[in-house]
Amino acid sequence: MMQPTLLQSVDLSARKALPAALTLLLMLFALTPTNLPGLSPVMPMFPLMSVYFWSIYRPELLSYGAVFSLGLLEDLLTATPIGSTALVFLVTQWVVLRQQKFFNAKPFVVTWFAFVFVAAGAALIRWIAVGLVEDSGFTPAGPLFASYLITIALYPLVGWLLAKTQAKLMGHL
Amino acid sequence: MRGPSGQISRLGTLKSLLQRFAFLSLIGVTFALMLIGKADTVLVERARSAVTDAVTPILRVMSEPASMIAQVIGNVRELASIREQNAELREANDRLLQWQSLAQRLENENKSLRSLLALVPEPGAEFVSARVVGDVGGAFAQSVIITVGHSSGVDKGQVVMTGEGLVGRVTQAGNASSRVLLITDINSRIPVLVGDAGNRAILAGDNSARPKLLYLNQSAAAPGDKVVTSGDAEAFPPGIPIGQVAEVEDGNVAVELFVARDKLQYVRVADYGLGGILTEQPAQQP
Structure with missing residues (x-):
């Protein structure tokens, strides 16, 4: 086999970093002011969708370390208790990896259905973690539930976009 | 007989062991961080400031399209209701002019009362x-x-x-x-x-x-x-x-x-x- 040129290897590592990079992009996207009335308090958990998606389809390209760092970054950026989102991302990925056999070659609808449960677990863990750490206690369940519903409703759209990106840029990896 | 395939499976076991170790230790770190965040707020705050400082230029660029779209939508909406708005504004203007004269009168009164009391302004x-x-x-x-x-x-x-x-x-x-x-x-x-x-x-x-x-x-x-x-x-x-x-x-x-x-x-x-x-x-x- 021919040795890859420098450009090729840079290109390859850039493609391999895409899952983490796209999760980061979704995180920043969630932070951009939308100017849509009423959306901010129930902002969906975009990075969670990305972590879930890549854990199913490309687990080898999104390590525990990467997921941990992304969660940490989210905690620092959104001023939530540091470590809480990292914990949620790690557990999400762990659950998906444990069920790799279940997810194997399943249609998208099935992964969406599974996401309904995974996202519920993720929201619950974060609610408990944040509530225990913060002095102000547990946040009301109303906005959290609304945010959860929007998250599972938007998953097909985000998952479709990520799937397209994967097919286009990472098909041969 | 076992040759390469045995090696691969042993390598696989080692890899999954390492992964499990990484997972458990990272979970431990998140709990430690949550405790640290509760105890030492200064350190965490510094980290937050540094990260926010680093990301703000990116957010600045990313927020540009959203604010532009909002402006365009706002403009279109304003154009649609420009007549009604004009009438409303005229009315508001009349009302505000009355308030203005009242405010001026009150300000003068206020000033004289303050000087009367020798009040030190905030x-x-x-x-x-x-x-x-x-x-x-x-x-x-x-x-x-x-x-x-x-x-x-x-x-x-x-x-x-x-x-x-x-x-x-x-x-x-x-x-x-x-x-x-x-x-x-x-x-x-x-x-x-x-x-x-x-x-x-x-x-x-x-x-x-x-x-x-x-x-x-x-x-x-x-x-x-x-x-x-x-x-x-x-x-x-x-x-x-x-x-x-x-x-x-x-x-x-x-x-x-x-x-x-x-x-x-x-x-x-x-x-x-x-x-x-x-x-x-x-x-x-x-």
Whole structure:
């Protein structure tokens, strides 16, 4: 086999970093002011969708370390208790990896259905973690539930976009 | 016989062991971090400021299209209702002219009364304008990221507002970016005065769009009552408009805010020189 040129290897590592990079992009996207009335308090958990998606389809390209760092970054950026989102991302990925056999070659609808449960677990863990750490206690369940519903409703759209990106840029990896 | 395939399976076992170890130790680290975050807030805050400073230029670029779309939509809407708006504005203008003359009269009266009392005027505030480039929503925290920091004189504890009213206060100031804790955040507690009678209460955020009034006699509030800062605890100067009582319902008094979060593009950061409860100066020794 021919040795890859420098450009090729840079290109390859850039493609391999895409899952983490796209999760980061979704995180920043969630932070951009939308100017849509009423959306901010129930902002969906975009990075969670990305972590879930890549854990199913490309687990080898999104390590525990990467997921941990992304969660940490989210905690620092959104001023939530540091470590809480990292914990949620790690557990999400762990659950998906444990069920790799279940997810194997399943249609998208099935992964969406599974996401309904995974996202519920993720929201619950974060609610408990944040509530225990913060002095102000547990946040009301109303906005959290609304945010959860929007998250599972938007998953097909985000998952479709990520799937397209994967097919286009990472098909041969 | 076992040759290569045995090696591969042994390698596989080693890899999964390593992964499990990585997972467990990282979970341990998250718990440790949560404890550290509770104990040592200064260190975590520094990390937050550094990260926010680093990301703000990216957010600045990313927020550009959204604000442009909002502007275009706003323009189209205005064009559609330009006639009605014109009529409304004429009417408002007439009304405001009457108020202006009244205000001038009152100002003169006020001035003469002040000189009569030899009242020392309160020091004015210094203002810095900033653009909102980040909107931290979701169910757990409500804050915005603005484009000014220490380099523009912005510091923790300063008051953030728009022309409509109070937005929140600075809880974390980096070099060229700051975080503003919104009134709606669950950690926000603001001493306020309610209605014409000026009943004292605490406005407490709960991460929803409408914060609640605490420690208020329910009969003392009716829908439509204005809510302004009271200036108690020296965190805010008195009299900044916040919102009005939206509904009074079994023990809950919800406040509709004057500042619309979805229209928040520019804010003013005011330095009133208040000590407040957020500054890190050590308590004075007697």
